[in-house]
Amino acid sequence: MVEVRLEGVTKRFEEVLAVDEASFAVGEGEFLALVGPSGCGKTTILRLIAGFERPDSGEILFDGKSVLGLPPEARRVGMVFQNYALFPHMTVAENIAYGLRGRRRTDHRKRVEELLRLVGLEGLEQRSPGELSAGQRQRAALARALAPEPRLLLLDEPLSALDAKLRERLRLEIRRLQRELRVTTIYVTHDQEEALAISDLVAVMSSGRIEQVGSPWEVYNRPGTEFVASFIGRGNLLEGVVTEVSARGIEVRLMPQGPEIVVSAGAGESSCYRAGQAAKLLIRPERIRLDGSLENRLRARLKGVEFLGDSSWAYLDWAGQELRVKLAGATGPAEGEEVELSFASSDCYLIPISPRPPGSAPGHGG
Secondary structure: OOOEEEEEEEEEEOOEEEEEEEEEEEOOOOEEEEEOOOOOOHHHHHHHHHOOOOOOEEEEEEOOEEOOOOOHHHOOEEEEOOOOOOOOOOOHHHHHHHHHOOOOHHHHHHHHHHHHHHHOOOOOOOOOHHHOOHHHHHHHHHHHHHOOOOOEEEEEOOOOOOOHHHHHHHHHHHHHHHHHHOOEEEEEEOOHHHHHHHOOEEEEEEOOEEEEEEOHHHHHHOOOOHHHHHHOOOOEEEEEEEEEEEOOEEEEEEOOOOOEEEEOOOOOOHHHOOOOOEEEEEEOHHHOEOOOOOOEEEEEEEEEEEEOOOOEEEEEEEOOEEEEEEEOOOOOOOOOOEEEEEEOHHHEEEOOOOOOOOOOOOOOOO
16 A cells, blocks of 8 residues: 655646646545546546656655656556556466566466456456456456556546446446555546545546545535536536625525525635625535425426436526426426425535635645
8 A cells, every 4th residue: 555645746748738736645545536527637647656657847756755766667556547458369367467477476376366256257267358348358457457466556447438337336346346455546537426436535637737636525515616516416506696794604695686595604715705796606406406495495497307217307497597406206397387496505505716725625635
């Protein structure tokens, strides 16, 4: 196990700024998901940590010591690539044993057998990669990365080529293995649901920058920037204006014709706001009810419903803004019908005016 820390890491490829002063830390045995849209710099960060690229500035530290002078093979890092990168002319067992060069052959056999059991590929050791399913190839690639007992495991969108059901099953397997082996892990994905489901920490990236680092609960319920609020989950971001700042919280009137809502702010955040200032409120779709039972009420018109089986997404128009509501059941109002929706002030979150420093969530320095 190893603690990994990035401090102000920047990387350019000619005119492209791929990574812009990225800073975050992953503790020993922790699982961090690095999530963001395609092209935001996630894979570049993995390659910098592994040693395949060198940063233009900044530091990469393993257990407090710089690794910038170390080649990839000296960093004791295991990496699983998006395309698995298995050798097609080798069997599953030979692929797994590839990282064990230098050990006695008796040790090879023992370690390969152990990993085959660990990833559920017993009986398939003599097959070639071409004879495996996509899920089995992913397991073989994971076993090969784990074979030399790395201090750090890096996974670059390893499930992106799989169908939805297989992705769900294998992401649970990866998390189980990580917990069992207690190996520090950084997992790159563009799938925010995947990031929330399997990680201890989530680092959200946009355009080369780390927008926020925190627990899955923190980045979902307390996003540090407007980008995080819109990228993680399906959030309703409503325009408002601050009408009063007091000890009880920040009073915001929804624009153009909504109610006044008192939103409690985090320690020290109230001083950032003043009356007359524009504000944005986040309300998660599952927190809104299609009835008038909660204290804040709006009249909206139903535009459409997506049926999901055990639940539905309702899309509504309120004063020209689209609102999304998650319905617990499959039934709801008819399309075009005007409905009353309501939500609690305690379920509203005021997006910070100034982005928090990356990694500033409680307990997670960056």
